[in-house]
Amino acid sequence: xxxxxxxxxxxxxxxxxxxxxxxxxxxxxxxxxIIACGARIVTVALRRIDLERHDENILEYIPxxxxxxxxxxxxxxxxxAVRIARLAKAAGHGNWVKIEVxxxxxxxxxxxxxxxxxxxxxxxxxxxxxxxxxxxxxIARRLxxxxxxxxxxxxxxxxxxxxxxxxxxxxxxxxxxTLPVIVDAGIGAPSQACEAxxxxxxAVLVNTAVAIADNPPMLAKAFSQAVEAGRAGFLSxxxxxxxxxxxxxxxxxxxxx
Amino acid sequence: MQITLNGQPKDIxxxxxxxxxxxxxxxxxxRVVAELDSAIVTRDAWSRTILKPGCTVExxxxxxxx
Numbered sequence: 001x002x003x004x005x006x007x008x009x010x011x012x013x014x015x016x017x018x019x020x021x022x023x024x025x026x027x028x029x030x031x032x033x034i035i036a037c038g039a040r041i042v043t044v045a046l047r048r049i050d051l052e053r054h055d056e057n058i059l060e061y062i063p064x065x066x067x068x069x070x071x072x073x074x075x076x077x078x079x080x081a082v083r084i085a086r087l088a089k090a091a092g093h094g095n096w097v098k099i100e101v102x103x104x105x106x107x108x109x110x111x112x113x114x115x116x117x118x119x120x121x122x123x124x125x126x127x128x129x130x131x132x133x134x135x136x137x138x139i140a141r142r143l144x145x146x147x148x149x150x151x152x153x154x155x156x157x158x159x160x161x162x163x164x165x166x167x168x169x170x171x172x173x174x175x176x177x178t179l180p181v182i183v184d185a186g187i188g189a190p191s192q193a194c195e196a197x198x199x200x201x202x203a204v205l206v207n208t209a210v211a212i213a214d215n216p217p218m219l220a221k222a223f224s225q226a227v228e229a230g231r232a233g234f235l236s237x238x239x240x241x242x243x244x245x246x247x248x249x250x251x252x253x254x255x256x257x
Numbered sequence: 258m259q260i261t262l263n264g265q266p267k268d269i270x271x272x273x274x275x276x277x278x279x280x281x282x283x284x285x286x287x288r289v290v291a292e293l294d295s296a297i298v299t300r301d302a303w304s305r306t307i308l309k310p311g312c313t314v315e316x317x318x319x320x321x322x323x
Binding site: 022024046049058 | 299
């Protein structure tokens with residue numbers, strides 16, 4: 001039994017790898033990926049139904065017992081994010097929401113101010129709120145006060161696969177914020193997820209990299225293994241880096257002395 | 258009568274209920290959330306909610322997302 005579980009809002013999860021469900025070429029790949037990586041939390045989005053065709057719903061492909069974290073993608077303001085969150089809750093699949101407020105279509109950077117506002121409103125309404133933000137200490141402190149259940153700083157631009165470009169700023173949040181820090185966005189390879197976990201992140205969320213890989217289930221599993229390895233590395237107390245060599249073998253008893 | 262459904266103008270018979278509208282456009286009504294003139298209508302109220310000319314209905318559901 002794994003005793004080192006991810007805990008968010010008093011709930012425990014056996015996996016520290018969260019999977020997004022967008023962009024998969026087919027829903028079979030999505031389901032196989034969720035099973036392969038063992039994710040216990042997956043993100044979904046809310047959209048208008050397609051009036052022209054009766055598409056199969058994504059929820060049919062998400063295994064029973066997995067927590068749905070609905071994002072507020074499409075929201076440009078706190079008010080719009082709140083509206084999406086309330087609609088998602090009315091669907092009857094829980095009250096977990098990832099606040100995502102974006103105004104910028106080039107870099108897809110989150111609007112931290114609007115995100116704080118939405119977090120205040122939705123936390124007060126009893127939602128479990130996980131805000132997606134640019135890593136900023138003051139914003140993170142405000143999110144704690146606003147009642148967030150976790151903080152989700154971006155590693156780099158959404159869908160960019162560029163990895164942990166905000167490393168030092170995320171480290172500040174990990175050191176200074178009492179909430180779980182879940183690195184979201186831009187993580188494109190298992191090594192990058194491992195790096196985030198070694199740094200002390202509570203969890204990592206990946207979508208694009210897995211969804212567009214040639215073999216999504218294989219990469220999903222690799223990510224979860226990397227997250228586990230990184231977590232173990234962090235808990236083990238990684239030794240500090242040294243600027244010069246230090247012998248691993250004894251420096252006594254040489255044959256040539 | 259005309260209503261606006263998901264941003265599109267739609268002609269529907271007078272006295273159509275929200276439940277009937279939902280049934281017309283999806284096979285999975287249990288996955289759908291309905292908003293009538295910006296207010297959420299819970300599923301149990303759909304059949305007694307009769308649509309009025311010019312009203313705005315949003316029907317949303319879950320899709321893949323990150």
